Amino acid sequence: MCLRLAGDADLSECDALEQALAVPVAADGDVHLDLAALTFADVAVARLLARTAARLVPGRKLVLHRAPPALQRLVQMCWPDQPGLEVTDA
């Protein structure tokens, strides 16, 4: 299962995003997010993603696919070694 995010996502979207993530988080396996169509993400969104990854049991991970460079930089600046968080261009 892969969730797709599109458009601008900022702090005002965090509650909705957290609810959307709750479904795959409650299931088994890795959580996949396709961010190719994301046009903006702020630090609140990046923090929610990092926190979601941190809460996964060891062995599971949150995979951010095709995240825009700006979001990748936010993650790199604030959560460079977050266990359970994987950023990939694939």
Next chain:
Amino acid sequence: MREQAGGSAAQLEHAAAFYAAEDEYLDEVLGFVGTGLDHGDLVFVAVPGPKVSLLREHLAGRAGQVTFADMTQMGANPAWIIPRVQAFLDAHPDRQVRYVGEPIWETRSAEELCEATRHEALINLAFAGVPVSILCPYDTTRLGPGVIANAEHTHPVVIRDGLPCPSPGYAEAALFPEECDQPLPAPPLHAAAFTYRHGLAQVRAFAGEYARRAGLPSRRVADLVTAVHELAANTLRHTSSGGVLNMWASPAEVICQVQDTGCVSDPLTGRRRPAPDATHGHGLWIVHQLCDLVELRTSASGTTIRLHMRLSR
């Protein structure tokens, strides 16, 4: 510090070393570095590139024991320096560390000089109680008397002619020298203005459009939009009165100012990487990391933050 007694610092030592010629520079810095290496300390040297080469040459066989950085890169934005030094300390928790930092040189702009001076003052806060010894060389032939006077304010110890003594100008009461803690001058009359009370998407659109039209490369536009968004988000989170965004361009930079009625109570906010599980404090960290220079003035009546983005870098 040729006459340095003893070896490792038991607490923060922060000295400005005034030099007027190359041999004096080498005496001070090589003496400080050599004493550290003799005691088995780890030594980190961040000075402008040509001086890195000079010091490497004179350290010869010992240069490999020293970690070097070009301060014109590492400290282009002076707010980047404390986190780098902190990262070096964090990487070697069981070792004594000596750090040579030369963040001030003659070709810095007036705004950069001011921010680099504020950085020097913040060293005293950031590393209070930390057993690290810091030496900051100042070129008295190329820097103005005001810069030197400010260095006396920001360093508890000053070294002249190789002799360390307590700085008479060091003032713990006022963190920053008065000259570097004035309200920022008003934006130019031609600056664009945008008032916001909500609607961060409009703030982003305004900032992005202005920066693009001013010729900022697209990747830097994205960085500036992120920085402005985080400042405006802080306004909405911490105040009820909204804020004002001003933007203007010089031949070399796009400048963006965010003003609101909030107050930044910790002067080190944004100069320490927030803990991974921190629930706040990421905004100013990112703003400092993304921008070429950040000027921040805060008081009980409000906060003004001015972001500089170079058109070419």
